[in-house]
Each structure stands twice: as C-alpha cells, then as structure tokens.
Amino acid sequence: MRKGVVTRMLGSVFYNLKEGSKGVWRNRPMALASVSSVGASLFILGIIIVLVLNINNFTLVMQSKFDKIQMFLEDDLGSEEIYNMKKEIEKMEGVKEAQFESKKDAFEKFKVRWGDDAYLLEGLESSLQNSFIVHLDSLESADGVYAKIKDMGGVEDVKYYKDVIEKMIRISNWIRTLGLTLIVLLSSVSLFVISNTIKIALYARRKEINIMKYVGATNWFIRGPFLVEGVILGAFGSVISLGLISFSYNYVYNKITSDSYWAMVSNMLSLDEIFKSLLIIFLVMGIGIGMLGSLISLRKHLEV
Structure with a gap:
C-alpha cells in the first residue's frame, strides 16, 4: 500500500518535470525572454546586494x-x-x-x-x-x-x-532603501514576463487541458507542469545572473586588492565571504519569481 503511494508520487513528480521541460522547449522565444528578464533583474539585484554587504562591512570596520x-x-x-x-x-x-x-x-x-x-x-x-x-x-x-x-x-x-x-550609516540606509525599491520594480517586470510565458503555454495546450478536465484531472494535476516550467525559468535566470555577478565581482575585487593602499582602505569582502549569501538569495528569488509568475497566470487562465 505504502509502496504504491510512493510510486504514484514519484510518477507524478517525473511527469511534471518532463512536461514542464517540454513546455520550456516548445516556448523557446518566450522562455528566453523570461530567463533574460529574471537574469537581468537578479544581476542588478546582485550589484545592490554586494554594495550593501560591503558598505555594512565597511561601516562595522570603521565603527570598530x-x-x-x-x-x-x-x-x-x-x-x-x-x-x-x-x-x-x-x-x-x-x-x-x-x-x-x-x-x-x-x-x-x-x-x-x-x-x-x-x-x-x-x-x-x-x-x-x-x-x-x-x-x-x-x-x-x-x-x-x-x-x-x-x-x-x-x-x-x-x-x-x-x-x-553617522554619515556612513545614513548612506548605508539610503542604499538599502534604493535597493529594496529596485528589487520590487524588477521583480514585478520578471513576474509579468513569466506569467505571460505561462499564459501562452496554456493557450497552446487549451484543447489538451480541456480533455484532461473532461476525464477528471484535478486542477493541481494540470497546474503541476506549468509550475515546474516557471521554476525552471526562474532557476535558469538566477544561475546565469549568479555566474555573471560572481565573475564581475571577483574581477573588481582582484583589481582593487592588487593595490595595497586600496586593499587597506576599502576593506572589501572576498567572493568566498559573500558567495553563500548570494547563492541562497539568487535561488530563492529566482525560483520564487518563477513559481509566483506561474501561479498568477494559472489563476487567471486555467478556468476551462
């Protein structure tokens, strides 16, 4: 009995992964637009994050x-x-x-x-x-x-x-406020693009979805592949932007720390010190935006 439940659950997971991947491949132009949008948003977010992390570190060092x-x-x-x-x-x-x-x-x-x-x-x-x-x-x-x-x-x-x-703390707070505003704006753009990608996928498969509903498929069974599609798009965007920000940051860090005076003055954090924080933030933001974008589109357009 328990083995049968586990088998069905695994089958459902594999089905959603397979169909979600197919959806990304079928909708390549919109998928590319979604990945680019998420990637660009998270890249700018990454710049803001490394600025805030370094300013916070600099403030703590100066405070000491x-x-x-x-x-x-x-x-x-x-x-x-x-x-x-x-x-x-x-x-x-x-x-x-x-x-x-x-x-x-x-x-x-x-x-x-x-x-x-x-x-x-x-x-x-x-x-x-x-x-x-x-x-x-x-x-x-x-x-x-x-x-x-x-x-x-x-x-x-x-x-x-x-x-x-006090001046340094004011600057740090100003950058945090600006960063939060940009995060909200860029996340909204990414949500819009991903939700439109899912909407197009729903429209392309409307007949198939009608048949599935007719034979008794639940809404969540139908939603599964589209949610996976959104997660894949968000994850790809986050991985690409994380790679770009890591490469760019490491390049700037090596340039600055090659000069002993600027290395001492800047107190800049190394990539190793911030990579774990960046990885968690990027994956959570990317996957979260992808899933939320899918849910928004599904809620509006899945009534068949």
Whole structure:
C-alpha cells in the first residue's frame, strides 16, 4: 500500500518535470525572454546586494576604529594626576575602558604606519602629546561621554569621530532603501514576463487541458507542469545572473586588492565571504519569481 503511494508520487513528480521541460522547449522565444528578464533583474539585484554587504562591512570596520574618543592631555600633568584621571573616566557611564597612550607609544604607531618612510618622522616625538583613548560601550553613549570629558581639567583637545559613523550609516540606509525599491520594480517586470510565458503555454495546450478536465484531472494535476516550467525559468535566470555577478565581482575585487593602499582602505569582502549569501538569495528569488509568475497566470487562465 505504502509502496504504491510512493510510486504514484514519484510518477507524478517525473511527469511534471518532463512536461514542464517540454513546455520550456516548445516556448523557446518566450522562455528566453523570461530567463533574460529574471537574469537581468537578479544581476542588478546582485550589484545592490554586494554594495550593501560591503558598505555594512565597511561601516562595522570603521565603527570598530571610531567607537572611541581620544583626549589629548596637557604636558604638565604628572603620573599621579594621569592615574586619577583614568579612574575618573572609567567610572563614567558608557565608558568601557580608558587606555593611556604616551608620546612614545603614539610615535611608535606612526612609525609602523609609515613603514619604510618612518625615518622622515625623526624628531617628531617631542611634538606629540600624551592622550587617553576612551573606548565606548556603544556609539549612543558617545555624546554624553564627550560632554563630560571635554571640560575636565588637564585636557587640551578632544577628537570625536561620531559624525563619520553617522554619515556612513545614513548612506548605508539610503542604499538599502534604493535597493529594496529596485528589487520590487524588477521583480514585478520578471513576474509579468513569466506569467505571460505561462499564459501562452496554456493557450497552446487549451484543447489538451480541456480533455484532461473532461476525464477528471484535478486542477493541481494540470497546474503541476506549468509550475515546474516557471521554476525552471526562474532557476535558469538566477544561475546565469549568479555566474555573471560572481565573475564581475571577483574581477573588481582582484583589481582593487592588487593595490595595497586600496586593499587597506576599502576593506572589501572576498567572493568566498559573500558567495553563500548570494547563492541562497539568487535561488530563492529566482525560483520564487518563477513559481509566483506561474501561479498568477494559472489563476487567471486555467478556468476551462
């Protein structure tokens, strides 16, 4: 009994796959238009996705560098005053740690950054200042901490980077909004093309469908091959666009990271780091658009 049910289910699956594939082949011009439409939509979607992923990554990297306030100290502060200041800062709400950086420490950092040209910095150490690098619990606490430390005695200057992060977050949100709008528009175009492809297939097989309905075939039995056809079209479009976006992205990544300066500045994600996300998004979007386009057309045109 159970074996017979499994056999019938497998037979139905193979039937739908075979008929769906035949439908794609019979309707080659419209199938090509559908695949091209889905592929173009997902290619543009892919560009938006890699932009958003890289901007998010860049924002996180910059946030890890700038979620701190640097306060420069007056030269005449003694070691005991510096120690007491550190304790006072670390008691403030929103402060994770206050790290003291001496002139010598700052000079060594400069030397590392300048590499082979560090000899040009000779004599600069005396012009540097002792400072505290105040690490924050979050960017939200930065305003309050800044207001407290800028008026402390012994503080000569304060560097505060919150504006940089806020601008980057605004840009990231703007790109996400634009990306979502384009996704909706391009998905609508793809749905329209695929639903028309299925409509043409339904019209071409209207006599066959009438006979199947007459002998008792259910709507879902008739719908099966057309749903498979839509899925095939969507899947083909997603695979083609994924291949194009992967090749293009890898080319751009290799060009940018071949220059050590731009590699350091861009913090660009490698293809390996984003490919899994792209694969899932492209397949879900491609197959989803194909299936939904089929369902829209079937709902309108299958009443026979």
